[in-house]
Amino acid sequence: MIATPVWNQATFEGLISRRGTSMKASTIRELLKITQHPDVISFAGGLPAPELFPLADISAAFERVMAHYGPAAMQYSTTEGHAPLREWIAERHSIAPQNVQIMTGSQQGLDLLGKILINEGDVVLVESPTYLGALQSFQPYLPQYLPMPTDDQGIDVMALDKLLANHKGKAPKVLYTIPNFQNPTGITLSLERREQLLDLTLRRGILILEDDPYGQLRFTGKGLPSLFELALKRTGDIEKVNVVYCSSFSKVLVPGMRDAWVEAATPIILKLIQAKQGADLHTPTVTQMMVTELLPDVLPRQIETVRRAYGQRAQHMIAQMKQFFPQSAQYTVPEGGMFLWVTLPRTANTAELLPRAVARKVAYVPGTPFFALGGGEHTMRLSYSSATPEQITTGIQALGDTLRDVLE
Amino acid sequence: MIATPVWNQATFEGLISRRGTSMKASTIRELLKITQHPDVISFAGGLPAPELFPLADISAAFERVMAHYGPAAMQYSTTEGHAPLREWIAERHSIAPQNVQIMTGSQQGLDLLGKILINEGDVVLVESPTYLGALQSFQPYLPQYLPMPTDDQGIDVMALDKLLANHKGKAPKVLYTIPNFQNPTGITLSLERREQLLDLTLRRGILILEDDPYGQLRFTGKGLPSLFELALKRTGDIEKVNVVYCSSFSKVLVPGMRDAWVEAATPIILKLIQAKQGADLHTPTVTQMMVTELLPDVLPRQIETVRRAYGQRAQHMIAQMKQFFPQSAQYTVPEGGMFLWVTLPRTANTAELLPRAVARKVAYVPGTPFFALGGGEHTMRLSYSSATPEQITTGIQALGDTLRDVLE
Numbered sequence: 001m002i003a004t005p006v007w008n009q010a011t012f013e014g015l016i017s018r019r020g021t022s023m024k025a026s027t028i029r030e031l032l033k034i035t036q037h038p039d040v041i042s043f044a045g046g047l048p049a050p051e052l053f054p055l056a057d058i059s060a061a062f063e064r065v066m067a068h069y070g071p072a073a074m075q076y077s078t079t080e081g082h083a084p085l086r087e088w089i090a091e092r093h094s095i096a097p098q099n100v101q102i103m104t105g106s107q108q109g110l111d112l113l114g115k116i117l118i119n120e121g122d123v124v125l126v127e128s129p130t131y132l133g134a135l136q137s138f139q140p141y142l143p144q145y146l147p148m149p150t151d152d153q154g155i156d157v158m159a160l161d162k163l164l165a166n167h168k169g170k171a172p173k174v175l176y177t178i179p180n181f182q183n184p185t186g187i188t189l190s191l192e193r194r195e196q197l198l199d200l201t202l203r204r205g206i207l208i209l210e211d212d213p214y215g216q217l218r219f220t221g222k223g224l225p226s227l228f229e230l231a232l233k234r235t236g237d238i239e240k241v242n243v244v245y246c247s248s249f250s251k252v253l254v255p256g257m258r259d260a261w262v263e264a265a266t267p268i269i270l271k272l273i274q275a276k277q278g279a280d281l282h283t284p285t286v287t288q289m290m291v292t293e294l295l296p297d298v299l300p301r302q303i304e305t306v307r308r309a310y311g312q313r314a315q316h317m318i319a320q321m322k323q324f325f326p327q328s329a330q331y332t333v334p335e336g337g338m339f340l341w342v343t344l345p346r347t348a349n350t351a352e353l354l355p356r357a358v359a360r361k362v363a364y365v366p367g368t369p370f371f372a373l374g375g376g377e378h379t380m381r382l383s384y385s386s387a388t389p390e391q392i393t394t395g396i397q398a399l400g401d402t403l404r405d406v407l408e
Numbered sequence: 409m410i411a412t413p414v415w416n417q418a419t420f421e422g423l424i425s426r427r428g429t430s431m432k433a434s435t436i437r438e439l440l441k442i443t444q445h446p447d448v449i450s451f452a453g454g455l456p457a458p459e460l461f462p463l464a465d466i467s468a469a470f471e472r473v474m475a476h477y478g479p480a481a482m483q484y485s486t487t488e489g490h491a492p493l494r495e496w497i498a499e500r501h502s503i504a505p506q507n508v509q510i511m512t513g514s515q516q517g518l519d520l521l522g523k524i525l526i527n528e529g530d531v532v533l534v535e536s537p538t539y540l541g542a543l544q545s546f547q548p549y550l551p552q553y554l555p556m557p558t559d560d561q562g563i564d565v566m567a568l569d570k571l572l573a574n575h576k577g578k579a580p581k582v583l584y585t586i587p588n589f590q591n592p593t594g595i596t597l598s599l600e601r602r603e604q605l606l607d608l609t610l611r612r613g614i615l616i617l618e619d620d621p622y623g624q625l626r627f628t629g630k631g632l633p634s635l636f637e638l639a640l641k642r643t644g645d646i647e648k649v650n651v652v653y654c655s656s657f658s659k660v661l662v663p664g665m666r667d668a669w670v671e672a673a674t675p676i677i678l679k680l681i682q683a684k685q686g687a688d689l690h691t692p693t694v695t696q697m698m699v700t701e702l703l704p705d706v707l708p709r710q711i712e713t714v715r716r717a718y719g720q721r722a723q724h725m726i727a728q729m730k731q732f733f734p735q736s737a738q739y740t741v742p743e744g745g746m747f748l749w750v751t752l753p754r755t756a757n758t759a760e761l762l763p764r765a766v767a768r769k770v771a772y773v774p775g776t777p778f779f780a781l782g783g784g785e786h787t788m789r790l791s792y793s794s795a796t797p798e799q800i801t802t803g804i805q806a807l808g809d810t811l812r813d814v815l816e
Contacts, residue, residue, distance in 0.1 A: 005610065007648045012675035015581060015615055017549070020524035023682040050479035058482065062470055071458035074466065074662035104512055104666075108688045115548055116428035136686035140523055141425070173423060202413065207423055240415045254482035256693035258512075267420035274431040278544035280516045284692055285664035 019140040026136070026369065034358050041395035042363040043382040046183065046338060050386065052305055053254050054298050061293035065286060073286045079277050081261070082288035088295050089261055093229065093245075095238050099263055101272045104283045106213055106248040106260040110137035112279060113209055113244060113262070116271040117174055118143045125175040127155060129341075129370030129379070131183045131211065134176055145372035146172055152332070154179065154189030157196035164204065175201055175208050179227060180215040181337025184370045184381035188335055191224050198231055201242055208243040213251050213260075216303050218336035219311025228263065239265050249291050251338070252303050257287035310338060313384040317392050324400030326407045331382075338385035341367070343378065348406060350380040356405065360398040427548045434544070434777070442766050449803035450771040451790040454591065454746060458794065460713055461662050462706050469701035473694060481694045487685050489669070490696035496703050497669055501637065501653075503646050507671055509680045512691045514621055514656040514668040518545035520687060521617055521652060521670070524679040525582055526551045533583040535563060537749075537778030537787070539591045539619065542584055553780035554580055560740070562587060562597030565604035572612060583609055583616045587635060588623040589745025592778045592789035596743055599632050606639055609650055616651040621659050621668075624711050626744035627719025636671065647673050657699050659746070660711050665695035718746060721792040725800050732808030734815045739790075746793035749775070751786065756814060758788040764813065768806040 005011075036042075065073050080086065081102025090097040103109040110133065118124065118141035126134070128147030135145075146167070149159035155177060164172065177197075179189035189197070201208050210227045225233070228245035235241055241264075248260035262272060276282070294302075314334055321331055321342075330343045342364075344350065350366040357363060367379030384392060413419075444450075473481050488494065489510025498505040511517040518541065526532065526549035534542070536555030543553075554575070557567035563585060572580065585605075587597035597605070609616050618635045633641070636653035643649055649672075656668035670680060684690070702710075722742055729739055729750075738751045750772075752758065758774040765771060775787030792800060 005613065007610070007643075007650045007673075009647070009673075009675055011613070011650075012615075012673050015525055016675070016679055017523070017525055017527045017530070019527070019549075020679050020683070023524075023679065023686070025678070025682060026685065047484055050483050053479045053482050055474065055479060055482070059471075059474055063467070066463065066467055071461045071463060074461050074463070074664040075458050076455055076658075076663045104688045104692075107686070111687045115425070116431075117423055117425055119425045119427070122425075133686070133689070136682075138686075140683065140686060141427075202415070205413065205419070207420075235415075239417070242415045242419075250484075255484045256482040258688065258690075258692045265415075265417075265420050267417055267424070270433070271424055271428050271431065274433060274544075275428070275548065277434065278431070278515070278541070278546075278548060279519045279687065280512045280666065281541070282666075284512075284666045284695055287692055287695065 019142065022139055022142060023136070034355065040358055040361050040363050041387065041391045041398070043384065043387060043395060044363045044365045045386060046383055047386045048251055048255060048338070049306070049309060052309055054294070054302050057294060057298045058254070058290065061290045064293055065289040069289060073289055075285060077282050077285040077288075079273050079282050081283060082285070082292060085288050085292045088292065089263070093232065093263060095232070095263060099238050099266065099269055101262045101269050101276070102283050102288060103260045103262055103276070104280055105250065105258040106211065106246050107133055107137060108279065109246040109260055109262045110134050110209075110211070112272050112275040114138040114141045115275050116268070117207070121170065122174070123170045123172040125172045125206070126372050127177055127182065128372065129184050129367060129376055130176065130372065131178060132369050134211065135372055144170070147372055150187070152187060153193055154182070154187050155193060155197060157193050157200055161200055171204065172206050175206050176211065177208065177227070178211045180212055180224070181217065181334050181339070183214070183337070184339050184365070184367070185341040186332045186334030186337055186339045187341075188224070194224065194227055194230055198227060198234070206242070209246065210243050211246045213248045214337035215247065216252050217307050217310060217338070219307050219314065221335040241265060244268055252306065253291065253294060253299060257291060259283065259287055259291045307336070310336070310385055313387060313389070313392060314340065316389050317382065317384040317396060320393055320396035321400070324397045326400070326404050328407050329403055338383050340382050340384070342380045342382060344403065345407060346378050348378045350378065353402065353406060357399055357402045360402050362395040362398040362402070364399065427550065430547055430550060442763065448766055448769050448771050449795065449799045449806070451792065451795060451803060452771045452773045453794060454791055455794045456659055456663060456746070457714070457717060460717055462702070462710050465702060465706040466662070466698065469698045472701055473697040477697060481697055483693060485690050485693040487681050487690050489691060490693070490700060493696050493700045496700065497671070501640065501671060503640070503671060507646050507674065507677055509670045509677050509684070510691050510696060511668040511670055511684070512688055513658065513666040514619065514654050515541055515545060516687065517654045517668055517670045518542050518617075518619070520680050520683040522546040522549045523683050524676070525615070529578065530582070531578045531580040533580045533614070534780050535585055535590065536780065537592050537775060537784055538584065538780065539586060540777050542619065543780055552578070555780055558595070560595060562590070562595050562601055563605060565601050565608055569608055579612065580614050583614050584619065585616065585635070586619045588620055588632070589625065589742050589747070591622070591745070592747050592773070592775070593749040594740045594742030594745055594747045595749075596632070602632065602635055602638055606635060606642070614650070617654065618651050619654045621656045622745035623655065624660050625715050625718060625746070627715050627722065629743040649673060652676055660714065661699060661702060661707060665699060667691065667695055667699045715744070718744070718793055721795060721797070721800060722748070724797050725790065725792045725804060728801055728804035729808070732805045734808070734812050736815050737811055746791050748790050748792070750788045750790060752811065753815060754786050756786045758786060761810065761814060765807055765810045768810050770803040770806040770810070772807065
């Protein structure tokens with residue numbers, strides 16, 4: 001008999017698919033390890049404020065679900081999702097429940113959309129910077145990213161049109177955007193730009209993936225219709241709408257139950273169902289039922305609570321930045337959501353700066369990982385959502401001192 | 409301005425990736441729709457018995473989790489999974505918790521293993537028949553399936569060795585197997601075959617994906633070590649073990665919380681973490697904590713309860729089949745799990761037969777979808793797990809009558 005070969009690290013690594021090899025350990029995760037000391041004030045995470053979670057309501061919802069559904073709450077359930085939850089979501093946009101697919105977090109929506117849409121080498125348009133998690137979801141499907149020109153109103157559609165007119169190679173297939181209070185920049189796409197973006201994508205045959213986890217969390221300014229709503233209004237028929245809408249209960253209720261959804265035309269939904277069968281069969285039954293219980297009363301109240309708190313925290317953070325940041329540091333002023341974006345002079349490097357900030361007991365996320373093709377070494381993301389006013393005061397002063405050391 | 413093109417079904421379908429196009433609507437789902445009348449006795453589903461669910465214990469676990477963890481139970485958590493849950497799983501096999509990855513159902517384990525391992529055209533060895541859900545998970549990664557010869561002791565390893573010696577083209581990379589009470593056949597791989605399979609795969613550089621959702625549910629015969637345990641014993645070091653072990657709490661507790669796991673060497677686990685970040689960030693926090701609460705007392709008791717009930721149901725079903733099935737129908741006699749497998753004479757077609765069975769108010773799953781490359785038109789899967797003794801008596805008689813109509 002032939003000697004048994006030894007299996008070792010190299011053997012295993014040799015088995016990894018090209019897709020698997022393309023996934024990289026998140027540099028951000030490594031960086032953030034140094035920020036996890038309890039006495040460091042962290043503006044790095046993207047966590048909703050846990051002290052605002054409606055825990056008593058959630059417990060009551062669990063009890064009602066168990067009393068009403070009994071074992072069905074713990075049994076396998078349909079891939080499409082809990083029917084009353086799909087119906088509630090559908091009604092808000094006056095679409096059919098069949099056009100709603102429940103997902104295990106928005107992240108699963110992005111993964112499965114990538115899976116059913118992206119061939120290797122397909123061109124995906126992304127904001128620059130964009131949500132790091134979307135890049136992680138799409139990456140295994142080996143797209144080519146084409147970053148879109150953006151300014152303080154979001155995607156610069158006129159510039160994008162020119163870019164695409166001059167674009168050599170494959171025409172873009174998919175455009176990924178977070179129009180409301182974007183992660184990481186906090187920027188909101190203006191109404192005029194939304195209409196322009198629909199014109200451009202319809203004309204060029206591009207499917208928009210609209211990611212809207214924060215849309216309900218506007219604390220100032222006037223609410224804007226989503227791209228999906230605008231497209232639905234134009235066509236009057238979801239089966240002609242070139243926008244796939246993704247949203248989630250993670251930011252307006254709690255993230256730990258992992259309940260999110262996708263709204264789309266039927267051919268997309270049918271493929272998502274097939275993809276989800278292979279991906280996790282279905283989203284946990286009991287948490288879908290619990291979220292459904294919370295919709296009529298708790299959700300609107302909770303949105304109001306979170307919105308007010310985040311508005312105060314953002315305002316406070318900006319006031320502190322105005323006072324303690326050096327003049328050369330620029331930052332966005334979000335109208336909602338959880339994040340703002342700081343741009344330092346080009347000589348600064350926020351990854352290198354992080355240990356110095358941590359030494360002063362404050363942390364942030366360096367900007368580079370949010371850029372599909374790299375860059376943004378002089379940028380950083382700050383989250384105000386889960387920091388108390390005191391932490392914001394102390395943390396922003398400490399960060400201001402850190403920046404001043406380097407910039408002045 | 410150029411006229412806006414109309415988006416319609418063809419536009420959307422034209423955007424679907426090759427991977428997406430390769431996914432097919434499950435014929436089984438369509439077939440099973442006719443079986444869902446409340447007065448049809450269904451042996452078709454693969455559902456655990458809901459009347460055995462430990463609902464009071466689950467409610468108590470939820471209360472304890474909320475009291476102990478508070479908002480942390482509803483917050484984002486780590487991709488790797490709830491630490492105490494990983495520790496408990498690791499301890500059973502005396503491995504490090506770092507070699508355990510929590511999954512949102514075993515189905516996610518299969519999906520992500522496919523994602524990190526399978527390049528288009530890679531050869532995947534599968535039992536024939538095999539678990540339909542595994543085929544659904546792997547399919548989007550576009551493998552070539554190579555069905556393995558099997559008999560009533562599971563994979564025929566000697567025949568497999570010959571098959572591989574004569575195999576032209578790419579060498580197989582991955583071998584997927586359910587050694588205990590296989591889905592769909594109920595067959596268990598013998599100990600001798602397990603050792604042979606390890607020899608063969610080590611020699612040929614093949615990674616085994618061992619799927620073991622039913623292993624704890626043995627109701628007769630002697631328990632066998634898993635392939636993973638055998639390999640671990642041989643090498644004494646998980647970093648040299650060519651078996652990835654997948655299991656789940658779905659069949660021994662409840663499936664609706666979607667808690668499962670993978671045990672593997674570090675290079676595999678590290679890639680799974682990266683893949684899971686992009687797939688759903690993490691498994692729901694609260695359900696992981698609830699399962700952990702149930703481990704010390706409820707789980708062993710529940711395994712005993714389920715094992716005894718399924719043993720009685722299997723025995724009863726087989727007794728009824730002996731009495732009421734025509735002589736020409738052959739069937740497996742499982743030592744555990746939820747399924748048995750019926751083989752009719754080759755002239756029979758179980759898909760065509762299904763409406764006649766449903767007319768007699770009984771249902772099963774036709775065998776063909778379980779074969780990676782088709783075939784098995786004369787086979788069917790029966791599940792006894794969620795049927796009462798009365799339903800088994802009535803249902804098997806009705807099915808016997810249906811078979812007799814055709815076969816005699």
